[in-house]
Amino acid sequence: MFNDKESVMSDMKQLDARGLSCPQPVVLTQKAINGGSELFSVMVSSAVSKENVLRCVEKNRMKAQVRQDGDDFIIEVSK
Amino acid sequence: MNNLFASKKGIIAVGAFIGILAVLLQYLGNPANMGICVACFERDIAGALGLHRAAVVQYIRPEIIGLVLGAFFIALVSGEYRPRAGSSTIIRFFLGVFAMTGALVFLGCPWRALLRLSGGDWNAVTGLLGLMTGIAAGVLFLKSGYSLGRSYPNKKSGGWVFPAFMIALFLLLVFRVTFAEGGPVFFSAKGPGSMHANIWISLGAGLLIGGLAQRSRFCTMGALRDIILARDLHLASGVIALVVTAFLLNFFVLGQFKAGFEGQPVAHTMHLWNFLGMVLAGLAFALAGGCPGRQLILAGEGDADSGVFVMGMIVGAGISHNFAMASSPAGVGAFGPAAVIIGIVFCLVIGFVMREKMAV
Numbered sequence: 429m430f431n432d433k434e435s436v437m438s439d440m441k442q443l444d445a446r447g448l449s450c451p452q453p454v455v456l457t458q459k460a461i462n463g464g465s466e467l468f469s470v471m472v473s474s475a476v477s478k479e480n481v482l483r484c485v486e487k488n489r490m491k492a493q494v495r496q497d498g499d500d501f502i503i504e505v506s507k
Numbered sequence: 508m509n510n511l512f513a514s515k516k517g518i519i520a521v522g523a524f525i526g527i528l529a530v531l532l533q534y535l536g537n538p539a540n541m542g543i544c545v546a547c548f549e550r551d552i553a554g555a556l557g558l559h560r561a562a563v564v565q566y567i568r569p570e571i572i573g574l575v576l577g578a579f580f581i582a583l584v585s586g587e588y589r590p591r592a593g594s595s596t597i598i599r600f601f602l603g604v605f606a607m608t609g610a611l612v613f614l615g616c617p618w619r620a621l622l623r624l625s626g627g628d629w630n631a632v633t634g635l636l637g638l639m640t641g642i643a644a645g646v647l648f649l650k651s652g653y654s655l656g657r658s659y660p661n662k663k664s665g666g667w668v669f670p671a672f673m674i675a676l677f678l679l680l681v682f683r684v685t686f687a688e689g690g691p692v693f694f695s696a697k698g699p700g701s702m703h704a705n706i707w708i709s710l711g712a713g714l715l716i717g718g719l720a721q722r723s724r725f726c727t728m729g730a731l732r733d734i735i736l737a738r739d740l741h742l743a744s745g746v747i748a749l750v751v752t753a754f755l756l757n758f759f760v761l762g763q764f765k766a767g768f769e770g771q772p773v774a775h776t777m778h779l780w781n782f783l784g785m786v787l788a789g790l791a792f793a794l795a796g797g798c799p800g801r802q803l804i805l806a807g808e809g810d811a812d813s814g815v816f817v818m819g820m821i822v823g824a825g826i827s828h829n830f831a832m833a834s835s836p837a838g839v840g841a842f843g844p845a846a847v848i849i850g851i852v853f854c855l856v857i858g859f860v861m862r863e864k865m866a867v
Contacts, residue, residue: 446657447591447593447594447657447658447659448654448657449594449654449655449658449795449796449797449812450726450729450796450797451649451729451732451733451736451796452649452654454736454737455649455650455736458737473589473591473660474587474589475510475587476724479510479513479724483739483741484737487737487739499589499660
């Protein structure tokens with residue numbers, strides 16, 4: 429089971445939205461959610477994009493966890 | 508860190524605050540329904556620097572300087588100062604040029620459109636409808652994969668250049684540099700350019716608004732875009748708060764409300780061109796990712812691409828007046844309509860060619 433979960437994690441879709449202008453990080457996130465992704469992560473490089481993606485996730489009634497990666501943020505989105 | 512100003516209450520408070528300050532600036536000397544207008548004020552700066560010679564609109568507006576520096580300082584303090592650059596720079600420059608072209612056909616940026624509305628100038632309604640149409644077109648491009656590409660982290664010093672330019676402008680304003688009569692810095696003796704609040708009040712208001720707008724992410728283009736794109740009213744609640752408070756203050760306290768289409772200050776009644784001018788501006792803002800005010804804030808945070816957009820707007824103001832494209836209270840300029848059409852074609856081409864296959 430643990431291994432299964434590991435492989436799911438490593439296959440987890442990663443969206444790289446670093447350096448993209450508003451509202452592209454949100455558009456990418458929404459597309460992933462609309463496309464049925466239930467577990468994926470979004471990388472952004474500004475606090476503004478982080479807030480916008482979090483608001484989008486919340487609106488879609490999904491969960492999000494944020495961690496900082498240097499100057500960037502990684503948002504893990506799950507059902 | 509929890510950002511209080513980015514909450515719903517925060518953005519409403521900031522919108523209301525901008526409305527109050529803008530209307531007060533009008534009361535204290537700025538032109539009517541023009542307490543803060545990013546497009547008009549950048550145009551005035553272009554005039555002061557001699558990039559155009561429309562004698563009635565030349566002044567170095569401290570509000571613009573304050574917006575950038577306020578955002579710069581607060582970004583430094585909050586750890587959000589991130590020098591970045593490299594996203595389709597030359598395209599952003601010309602989006603700025605054409606954004607200004609459209610705004611000067613209407614005679615105002617989105618902020619001023621809101622202030623005109625709250626002062627009873629119904630021509631603003633046509634302009635705002637145009638703005639919404641242009642942004643809606645931009646949303647279609649965004650949905651189909653439009654992107655100007657990534658910006659990349661830049662050296663710390665890369666983000667100082669734009670704030671330093673603002674400080675240089677402020678020095679030119681304070682010392683009124685002259686080499687010979689009437690130059691190289693020009694200040695209007697009459698007309699809107701001669702109407703202004705005290706330098707320090709204007710600068711202070713700009714600093715406050717710049718700081719608050721940085722924290723709250725206030726953006727008029729984003730407000731309309733998010734309604735169309737995601738039925739998200741977050742940013743819109745700030746814009747509505749701006750209009751409501753500005754209206755209340757104009758109407759009940761300062762007596763600055765005058766309803767109608769005709770005879771409105773620094774405005775004309777050619778509805779088609781008010782509409783199409785703002786279609787162009789709205790589309791250019793949407794493709795560039797922010798309204799003119801927001802671009803100043805981003806430039807303050809270290810976004811060099813936004814700084815280039817602002818420079819595009821300043822140069823665009825020079826071109827608009829020199830080539831008789833800018834409107835006046837008498838109506839559109841001789842080449843205003845042609846410029847608007849060319850600008851819309853330019854933006855549509857950019858919208859189509861800058862699409863990427865989405866990775867999702």
